[in-house]
Amino acid sequence: MNYFPDEVLEHVFGFVTSHKDRNSVSQVCKSWYKIESYSRQKVFIGNCYAISPERVTQRFPGLKSITLKGKPHFADFNLVPQDWGGFLYPWIEAFAKNGVRLEELRLKRMVVSDESLEKLSMSFSNLKSLVLISCEGFTTDGIAAIASNCRFLRELDLQENEVEDQRGHWISCFPEGCTSLVSFNFSCLKGNINSAALLRLVARSPNLRCLRLNRAVPIDALERILACAPQLVDLGVGSYVHDHQDFQTYNKFKATIKKCKSITSLSGFLEVAPNCLSPFYSICPNLTSLNLSYASGIRGFQLMKLIRHCRKLQRLWILDSIGDQGLEVVASACKDLEELRVFPSEPYVGNTGVTEQGLVAISVGCPKLQSILYFCQQMTNAALITVANNCQNFTRFRLCILDPTKPDAVTMQPLDEGFGEIVRSSKGLRRLSLSGLLTDQVFLYIGMYAEQLEMLSIAFAGESDKGMQYVLNGCKKLQKLEIMDSPFGNAALLMDVGKYETMRSLWMSSCEVTLGGCETLAKKMPRLNVEIINENDQMDCSTDDGQKVEKMYLYRTLTGRRKDAPDCVWTL
Numbered sequence: 001m002n003y004f005p006d007e008v009l010e011h012v013f014g015f016v017t018s019h020k021d022r023n024s025v026s027q028v029c030k031s032w033y034k035i036e037s038y039s040r041q042k043v044f045i046g047n048c049y050a051i052s053p054e055r056v057t058q059r060f061p062g063l064k065s066i067t068l069k070g071k072p073h074f075a076d077f078n079l080v081p082q083d084w085g086g087f088l089y090p091w092i093e094a095f096a097k098n099g100v101r102l103e104e105l106r107l108k109r110m111v112v113s114d115e116s117l118e119k120l121s122m123s124f125s126n127l128k129s130l131v132l133i134s135c136e137g138f139t140t141d142g143i144a145a146i147a148s149n150c151r152f153l154r155e156l157d158l159q160e161n162e163v164e165d166q167r168g169h170w171i172s173c174f175p176e177g178c179t180s181l182v183s184f185n186f187s188c189l190k191g192n193i194n195s196a197a198l199l200r201l202v203a204r205s206p207n208l209r210c211l212r213l214n215r216a217v218p219i220d221a222l223e224r225i226l227a228c229a230p231q232l233v234d235l236g237v238g239s240y241v242h243d244h245q246d247f248q249t250y251n252k253f254k255a256t257i258k259k260c261k262s263i264t265s266l267s268g269f270l271e272v273a274p275n276c277l278s279p280f281y282s283i284c285p286n287l288t289s290l291n292l293s294y295a296s297g298i299r300g301f302q303l304m305k306l307i308r309h310c311r312k313l314q315r316l317w318i319l320d321s322i323g324d325q326g327l328e329v330v331a332s333a334c335k336d337l338e339e340l341r342v343f344p345s346e347p348y349v350g351n352t353g354v355t356e357q358g359l360v361a362i363s364v365g366c367p368k369l370q371s372i373l374y375f376c377q378q379m380t381n382a383a384l385i386t387v388a389n390n391c392q393n394f395t396r397f398r399l400c401i402l403d404p405t406k407p408d409a410v411t412m413q414p415l416d417e418g419f420g421e422i423v424r425s426s427k428g429l430r431r432l433s434l435s436g437l438l439t440d441q442v443f444l445y446i447g448m449y450a451e452q453l454e455m456l457s458i459a460f461a462g463e464s465d466k467g468m469q470y471v472l473n474g475c476k477k478l479q480k481l482e483i484m485d486s487p488f489g490n491a492a493l494l495m496d497v498g499k500y501e502t503m504r505s506l507w508m509s510s511c512e513v514t515l516g517g518c519e520t521l522a523k524k525m526p527r528l529n530v531e532i533i534n535e536n537d538q539m540d541c542s543t544d545d546g547q548k549v550e551k552m553y554l555y556r557t558l559t560g561r562r563k564d565a566p567d568c569v570w571t572l
Contacts, residue, residue, distance in 0.1 A: 037060060038061055040062065041063060043063055043065070046505075047070075048069065051557070053095065055559070066104070068106070068110060069109060072505065072553055081535050081566065084569060085569075092116050095123070100124075102127060105129070106133075107131065108134055108135070110135050111136060111137040112136070113137050114138050118145040120145075121146045121149035128155065130146060130157070136162040140191065141170070147174045148173040151177065151180075154183070156186070158185055159188060169194070171197045171198050180205070184212070185210065186213070188214070191216065192216050195218075198217070202229050205229075210234035211229065216239065217238040219241065219250075219253055232262065235266055236268040237266070237270075239271040254278075254279040258279075265291075266289070268295070269292060271297065273297075281306070284306065290316050293319060295319070296345055299321065300326050314336050315337075315338065316334065317340075319344070320343065335366065336366075337369055338368050340372050343373075354377065355379075356376070356384075370395050372394070376400070378401065379415060380410050382410070382418070384415065385421045387422070388421040388424070393428065394422065395426075395428050395431070396431040397431070397433070414438055424449045430453060431453075432453060433456075434456075434457070435459065440462055440463045446471055447471050455479060458483045458484070459484040459485055460486065463487060478499075481503065481507070482507045483506075484509045484510055497525050505554060505556075508549075513552055514548055515532070518572055527556065528554055529561060531569055533551035534551070536550070
């Protein structure tokens with residue numbers, strides 16, 4: 001293809017949308033590298049310390065959309081110090097300085113200050129999309145700056161963020177001329193909301209398709225919003241609580257929701273009154289996605305009644321209070337289900353959670369299942385083998401037994417054979433999380449059969465260094481390996497250090513790795529950052545090589561040691 005003009009190649013490359021495929025294209029030859037560089041508009045950075053923002057702007061001068069990830073995945077489980085890092089401001093500063101025409105910014109586990117949001121809004125007034133997931137450090141003042149200055153905003157998505165401010169004035173900062181919103185999610189904000197300003201914003205946004213509300217928006221305001229936005233496709237309900245004596249509000253809402261024929265995704269119910277879900281039955285036949293993972297007020301029998309009306313569901317997120325019986329209802333009603341997540345709920349009287357019986361029922365009734373996250377009380381090898389035989393298209397299989405070292409509930413044997421069958425039958429498995437009593441045998445199976453595996457999470461598993469060695473030897477496409485409370489030490493860590501050059505990151509906490517092992521690894525692989533995280537300040541990095549490392553985070557980088565590491569993080 002070298003005889004084609006650059007303009008033709010650039011047009012062809014425009015049809016290559018996958019980040020991985022674009023990377024592969026850029027490695028064919030120097031001319032393709034050059035064309036791919038200046039033609040790429042979307043960039044994914046899986047670790048904000050893997051490359052400098054200046055280098056990104058030099059490599060991709062046409063950059064318009066970027067996805068940035070900060071803290072390691074285990075930050076979701078409070079295993080990463082609060083001040084670890086992952087700051088947004090240097091990126092915004094570099095983009096503004098180098099004339100980047102940024103239109104889309106997607107962040108996950110980043111530290112986002114109000115100052116960075118204000119600079120973002122002032123430097124990139126053409127910003128069309130801002131997505132913040134599990135971020136921290138900002139208040140609604142920063143969001144107000146985005147609302148005020150980004151007049152062409154199409155998407156503002158705030159998910160699971162820690163927002164310190166609880167004032168509701170920010171919703172009034174959208175200018176009267178703002179009519180471009182397509183997706184608007186503020187479900188994670190805990191503060192009050194100006195319902196009148198919200199209603200005006202929705203009313204002047206004819207293209208709004210996704211709206212997810214926080215718990216401050218009551219049922220009467222929800223009814224008025226739906227009345228002026230019947231075109232919604234994705235609805236997140238905040239507070240669905242009303243006075244049972246107010247039949248007028250209830251009946252009015254019931255009539256309004258019935259007209260919303262286009263809704264295919266329903267979520268929320270952060271607050272909910274018992275026995276009042278019947279108005280939603282009218283839209284259930286059209287639903288393909290239902291997320292009730294935060295709806296702790298909905299009991300199992302109420303949920304079962306709702307799901308019986310949802311025959312087209314492809315994606316379901318629920319709490320384990322639904323029980324095994326509820327999962328049997330799901331299996332009988334939702335034949336097209338492709339993704340299921342069952343989260344642990346707050347304990348209450350009568351909640352026994354779910355077991356292997358519910359998982360087996362799902363596998364029998366939902367043969368199209370591709371992705372599962374399952375928090376359960378117990379599991380058996382027989383159940384996992386049955387699931388593997390019934391569903392052979394898993395790309396993600398994540399199972400968490402609430403007692404993480406619990407054996408097969410019937411035979412009291414390790415769960416090696418069950419998980420072995422999962423990885424053997426699902427040839428396209430890319431993400432796997434293990435739980436229960438497990439020996440090195442299961443890691444042998446993973447190394448032998450999980451040829452497409454990209455991410456593996458391990459906790460309280462294995463017997464010796466061989467377990468980790470099996471995985472590193474066999475899983476050629478592995479990108480992220482997370483290990484916690486397992487007996488893997490220096491021998492496993494140092495066996496094949498070249499493997500880490502092809503991986504994005506390795507996390508090990510409460511294992512058998514020592515300071516000396518980490519130092520050896522850092523010397524052998526200078527292009528890797530080896531970070532030791534010590535929140536208790538009990539380790540002396542200059543004396544005892546045999547001292548165990550509580551937490552180690554290893555990742556590829558093109559920039560060397562980072563300069564913003566706090567005192568509790570040592571980069572070797």
